[in-house]
Each structure stands twice: as C-alpha cells, then as structure tokens.
Amino acid sequence: MASHDQDVTLLTFWPSPFSIRAKLALLFKGIDHEDLPQDMDNKSNILLESNPVHKKVPVLIHNGKPIAESVIIVHYIDEVWPGKSPLLPQDAFLRAQHRFWTDFIEKKIFDSLVRFMRSNDGGAAVNEEFIQNCLLLEGALAELGDEEEGPFFGGGSMSFLDVMLAPYAVLIPGVEQVMGLKPASREQCPRLHKLFGAVAEHPSAKVALPPIDKLKEYIQARYGSK
Amino acid sequence: MASHDQDVTLLTFWPSPFSIRAKLALLFKGIDHEDLPQDMDNKSNILLESNPVHKKVPVLIHNGKPIAESVIIVHYIDEVWPGKSPLLPQDAFLRAQHRFWTDFIEKKIFDSLVRFMRSNDGGAAVNEEFIQNCLLLEGALAELGDEEEGPFFGGGSMSFLDVMLAPYAVLIPGVEQVMGLKPASREQCPRLHKLFGAVAEHPSAKVALPPIDKLKEYIQARYGSK
Structure with a gap:
C-alpha cells in the first residue's frame, strides 16, 4: 500500500x-x-x-x-486510493449519472423510508411513494448496469452507486420485517433484487453491513413497530 | 475550443x-x-x-x-472542460472541503432563506439561524480562501465553491429588500461581503446573475412582502 x-x-x-x-x-x-x-x-x-x-x-x-x-x-x-478499480467510471457523463442517482437516493429513497418509519397513519401513501422511487432506481440500473457483466451498477464489480445503495440491502428488509414496509417486489424490480442479493454475498459488504437481527432490534427500539 | x-x-x-x-x-x-x-x-x-x-x-x-x-x-x-483553471482544486482534501461547503449551502443556507420567505411569523428565528449559518460559511472562507491572493474561496479566481455561492450575491439582497431579511452584517462576515462584492464585478457573473430589480419584482410577486 x-x-x-x-x-x-x-x-x-x-x-x-x-x-x-x-x-x-x-x-x-x-x-x-x-x-x-x-x-x-x-x-x-x-x-x-x-x-x-x-x-x-x-x-x-x-x-x-x-x-x-x-x-x-x-x-x-x-x-x-483509485486502486485497480476506481469506484467512479472514467467517462464524465457516466460519473454524472452516478452522482445524479446518488443524489436521488439521498433525496427520495432515504427520505421516503424515514417518513414511513415515522408515519402515524400506517404509512400506506409513503410506502407507495417508496415503491415508485424504487422503480425509478430499477430503470437507472437497467440503463447504467450491464446485466450480462454482472448484477451491479458497475456490472461485475461494485462501483460508486453500488456503495451508495449497499446499506439498503439490509435496511429495507429490516424496516420490512419490523415495521411492515412493503418493498418493491421481485417482479417489479428484478435488477434491484439481484443487486441486493449480490451485495449480501460480497466479501467487503459482509463485514461492513450489520447483521439483520441486530439491525431489527435497533429499529424496534428506536421506532417501535407498526 | x-x-x-x-x-x-x-x-x-x-x-x-x-x-x-x-x-x-x-x-x-x-x-x-x-x-x-x-x-x-x-x-x-x-x-x-x-x-x-x-x-x-x-x-x-x-x-x-x-x-x-x-x-x-x-x-x-x-x-x-478543465480549461486553464479548473474550478475544483487539485488537492483531494481541498476538493472534499469544496464539496462539503457546497452541501452545507444546499442544506442550510438555501433552506433557511426559503423558510424565511415562507414564514408567517415575521421570520425572526429563521433569520437568526440564517445569520448563524452565514457565520459558519465566513469561517470556511477564512480557512479555505487566501485573502492575500483575492476575495474568493479560490483566492484570486473563482472556484467551485464560489460558483455555488455566487447566486446568493443577488438573492440575499433581493430577499433583504423585498421581505426585510436581516443579512449578516459587514462586521460579522467581512470576507463574505468582499466575496459577494467581487462576484458582482466579475465579467461572467455580470452576465449570469439577473439584475436585482428584476429579481425583486419576481420575489414580490411570488412570495409577497412581509
């Protein structure tokens, strides 16, 4: 190094x-x-x-x-540390796309998830909004990630946007299992499901992401269940 | 070109x-x-x-x-178009600082300005918050911009953060003159005042920024006056 x-x-x-x-x-x-x-x-x-x-x-x-x-x-x-494989693509337009969808995750995906957890009315409306936002992300994945190369936005390897999204591989199931969030289905978002599956198997993500049971206990203690 | x-x-x-x-x-x-x-x-x-x-x-x-x-x-x-003078500094830590304060402008400066314009209670509390946020930005300017080289975050030349902040050179006076915002004073934020003065004189900014009177009419029509 x-x-x-x-x-x-x-x-x-x-x-x-x-x-x-x-x-x-x-x-x-x-x-x-x-x-x-x-x-x-x-x-x-x-x-x-x-x-x-x-x-x-x-x-x-x-x-x-x-x-x-x-x-x-x-x-x-x-x-x-650009290393052997930089997270951001070399092409400036693709870099802009990674930044755009990162910003989208911040403004829309995280926001709708938090509003669901905090909602007092069962959260059906914000749950629907969350699913619509996941569908937009699914479209981005179909556009940016080469499915033949692999499951990530970066194709066969994790890239910037994959790192941005990776925590949701455990956060979404956590909110689903504790608070009854209905995530986008495998039929609605096949690419996103594959991506989250690949994240769960990734050696670095296995270390970085918390175990689902521990996260569920935290969500339960912090937000209660619906 | x-x-x-x-x-x-x-x-x-x-x-x-x-x-x-x-x-x-x-x-x-x-x-x-x-x-x-x-x-x-x-x-x-x-x-x-x-x-x-x-x-x-x-x-x-x-x-x-x-x-x-x-x-x-x-x-x-x-x-x-990196051109002769890239907007972002070459040093990775300085680039991170430009991105950090850009994010601060988005989350804090713009947000407090909009909440002031929309407030129904005269906006004193959010006005104070706005001034406190300007003071934080003044501290960043003292840290990042070399005053001897010039008035900008980029010293003598506009840089990334200067471009991010430039619209406020006309937006803040606009909200002040139409809606009674009390901006941070020249004594509180001498560097910011100098920066905004230099923006107003910059040949590119003179073209990019709208005339204050036109902007005031727009603010008046959209938000009314307090």
Missing part, C-alpha cells in the same frame, strides 16, 4: 447507512484503518471537533484531516 | 440560483452554448424528457445527453 494509506480513522455508528457506505468503501479498497464507534447519545470530543458543523457520523480522519458526509468521504477515498 | 464544446444547451429559469450556477460555470469556462429559458408553469417536452425524475431546471444537454442538478452539472463542466 502507498504511504498515504497510513493513519486512517473512521468515526462510525453501526446502524447508520452513511457510516456503512464509508466503511464499505475502505474495505473494498483494502485500506487499513481504525474504527472509532461513536455513542450518538453522548458525543465524543473527537466527533464534535472533527465535524463541528453537523456533529454527525461518519467522519473520515486521514493524516489528521477530517472529512464529513458519506458521499464526500467516498469521493475522497476513490480519489486518494 | 475542443470539439466537445459543440452542441451544448442549457435549460434555465432565470431567477433560479441553480440555473445561475450552471450558466455561470459555462460563461466562466468560455463554453459556447444555447440558452433555452423554460416556463416553469407550463413545462416543455424537452424539460420533461431530459429530466423526467425531478422535472426541474437546470438541465445541461451536451451532445444529446442530459445532465440534471446544478452541483452535478458544474462537476461535469469542470471535468469535461
């Missing part, structure tokens, strides 16, 4: 999909790092000092310099 | 700060392009087809390929 591999610390909170992304990118690239799990009810000085604006995880600290926000961290990791 | 300069169309709506950013980046890079102003109350087929997910401006269409979302468009422009 190059010298800039040294002194990499990641502040995390294990159920956070944002933390999972950063952890996954480091594991995928084979970057030695120290995990510093955080107690979000009792924030540490290192978290408050390294992310004074948002006071959130994840924060990547590389040679003393802190970088916050998962999308920005994964961009940074990919730029500093 | 290189051959990939050809066939560049920008779908815009003139008071949109997001449209202004994309227009400014094209002008700054000297890229020939066609403007296609949009009627947002009667969306054109070209808008609906080129941004079916969000149906919003700006959309950059380059050689027939559409790219949406202002931050992603400016990334794309900078990658395809």
Whole structure:
C-alpha cells in the first residue's frame, strides 16, 4: 500500500447507512484503518471537533484531516486510493449519472423510508411513494448496469452507486420485517433484487453491513413497530 | 475550443440560483452554448424528457445527453472542460472541503432563506439561524480562501465553491429588500461581503446573475412582502 494509506480513522455508528457506505468503501479498497464507534447519545470530543458543523457520523480522519458526509468521504477515498478499480467510471457523463442517482437516493429513497418509519397513519401513501422511487432506481440500473457483466451498477464489480445503495440491502428488509414496509417486489424490480442479493454475498459488504437481527432490534427500539 | 464544446444547451429559469450556477460555470469556462429559458408553469417536452425524475431546471444537454442538478452539472463542466483553471482544486482534501461547503449551502443556507420567505411569523428565528449559518460559511472562507491572493474561496479566481455561492450575491439582497431579511452584517462576515462584492464585478457573473430589480419584482410577486 502507498504511504498515504497510513493513519486512517473512521468515526462510525453501526446502524447508520452513511457510516456503512464509508466503511464499505475502505474495505473494498483494502485500506487499513481504525474504527472509532461513536455513542450518538453522548458525543465524543473527537466527533464534535472533527465535524463541528453537523456533529454527525461518519467522519473520515486521514493524516489528521477530517472529512464529513458519506458521499464526500467516498469521493475522497476513490480519489486518494483509485486502486485497480476506481469506484467512479472514467467517462464524465457516466460519473454524472452516478452522482445524479446518488443524489436521488439521498433525496427520495432515504427520505421516503424515514417518513414511513415515522408515519402515524400506517404509512400506506409513503410506502407507495417508496415503491415508485424504487422503480425509478430499477430503470437507472437497467440503463447504467450491464446485466450480462454482472448484477451491479458497475456490472461485475461494485462501483460508486453500488456503495451508495449497499446499506439498503439490509435496511429495507429490516424496516420490512419490523415495521411492515412493503418493498418493491421481485417482479417489479428484478435488477434491484439481484443487486441486493449480490451485495449480501460480497466479501467487503459482509463485514461492513450489520447483521439483520441486530439491525431489527435497533429499529424496534428506536421506532417501535407498526 | 475542443470539439466537445459543440452542441451544448442549457435549460434555465432565470431567477433560479441553480440555473445561475450552471450558466455561470459555462460563461466562466468560455463554453459556447444555447440558452433555452423554460416556463416553469407550463413545462416543455424537452424539460420533461431530459429530466423526467425531478422535472426541474437546470438541465445541461451536451451532445444529446442530459445532465440534471446544478452541483452535478458544474462537476461535469469542470471535468469535461478543465480549461486553464479548473474550478475544483487539485488537492483531494481541498476538493472534499469544496464539496462539503457546497452541501452545507444546499442544506442550510438555501433552506433557511426559503423558510424565511415562507414564514408567517415575521421570520425572526429563521433569520437568526440564517445569520448563524452565514457565520459558519465566513469561517470556511477564512480557512479555505487566501485573502492575500483575492476575495474568493479560490483566492484570486473563482472556484467551485464560489460558483455555488455566487447566486446568493443577488438573492440575499433581493430577499433583504423585498421581505426585510436581516443579512449578516459587514462586521460579522467581512470576507463574505468582499466575496459577494467581487462576484458582482466579475465579467461572467455580470452576465449570469439577473439584475436585482428584476429579481425583486419576481420575489414580490411570488412570495409577497412581509
């Protein structure tokens, strides 16, 4: 590994999909790092000092310099450690597509999932919205990912957008099993189902993603069940 | 100009700060392009087809390929036309900082400004929040921009974050003069005031930013006055 591999610390909170992304990118690239799990009810000085604006995880600290926000961290990791297979495609238009759908996940997929968990009316309307958003993502996967090459947006290998989406491979079933979310079916979103299946089998994702039972306990304790 | 300069169309709506950013980046890079102003109350087929997910401006269409979302468009422009002075710094950590504060502008500055315009209670609390967010941005400017080199985040020249912030050079005074927003004072945010002053004098920004009187009429018609 190059010298800039040294002194990499990641502040995390294990159920956070944002933390999972950063952890996954480091594991995928084979970057030695120290995990510093955080107690979000009792924030540490290192978290408050390294992310004074948002006071959130994840924060990547590389040679003393802190970088916050998962999308920005994964961009940074990919730029500093391009490795054998960069996460972002070489083509500028494809890079823009990966960034566009990342932004879509942030604004639509995560948002509708959280609103479902917080809803007081059973969440049918927001559940439908969530399914419609998954269908849009399915369309993007059909457009961007070469199915013959493999199940990912990056074809046979994980790419930027796969890392962005990977935490949902466990988060969606967690919300389904605890709170009764109806995810998009295999018939509606065959590519997304294959992608999530491949994520679950990926060696780096197996380490980065929390076990479903542990996540379900967390969701139950935090949001209750419907 | 290189051959990939050809066939560049920008779908815009003139008071949109997001449209202004994309227009400014094209002008700054000297890229020939066609403007296609949009009627947002009667969306054109070209808008609906080129941004079916969000149906919003700006959309950059380059050689027939559409790219949406202002931050992603400016990334794309900078990658395809790096030119003499790329907007994003060469250093990966500085690039991460530009992306972090861009995200901050999206989540905090724009958000508090819109909530002020929509508030029914005079907006004192959200006005204070807006000022606090400007103070955080002032701190970032002190950290990232070399004052001796010039007034911008990029020192003497506009950089990525300057393009992201430029529309606020006219938007903030517009909301101040129509709706009574109290912006951060020159004493509180001297660097930000200098930056906005330099934006107002910048040849590309003079073309990209709408005249304040026209913007004030738009704000008055859309949001009323307080």
